[in-house]
Amino acid sequence: MPLSLQPLPYAPETLEPFIDAQTMTIHHGKHHAAYVTNANKALEGTAFAEWTVEQLVTKLGEIPDDKRNAVRNNAGGHLNHTMFWQSMGAHGASEGGPKGPLADAINKAFGSFQAFQEKFAAAGVGRFGSGWAWLVVQNGSLAICSTANQDNPLMGKSIAGCEGTPILGLDVWEHAYYLKYQNRRADYIAAWWNVVNWNQVSTWFAQASHG
């Protein structure tokens, strides 16, 4: 089965005014779609065309040399964006932040939710060029890191420079914010907190912690 682009889990205007509908439509329908198309193109006619996107990303080393970079960028892009859409939702849907075991783990790792937000935002602002900021489960606790391009922490430290099971990822490519925020990446990140779906992040945290 080739990889496929799933519809956005909500209408493109759902995240307004924090993330505008036009950005969502182009980001999903053009950018994300292109990662899916290009990953399938690279794998067409090979046994790897049967792999899931998670398998492709976690076992990059098994992909032949002449296809590895295309898979790294495009399967990575597919997995990252699939997670990104799910990690967001209408403002207020999560009633103001993480709760329960996730809130406890954030406080334990970073001191407070505010300190976590500052450190995460700094990872996003500090990523030079295009990439992602991540909250990952690493050896049973939470950590923040960032990756370049479409690398994912599941690719491992030697490839992505960051490792662990991601439970929240923030796209800091200009295509994620330029129409509304132009060069103001920090403003985009500040606004993005309003639409994080903490219920979903909690679910991923529970899965990563028990997995």
Ligand code: MN3
């Ligand atoms: Mn993107």
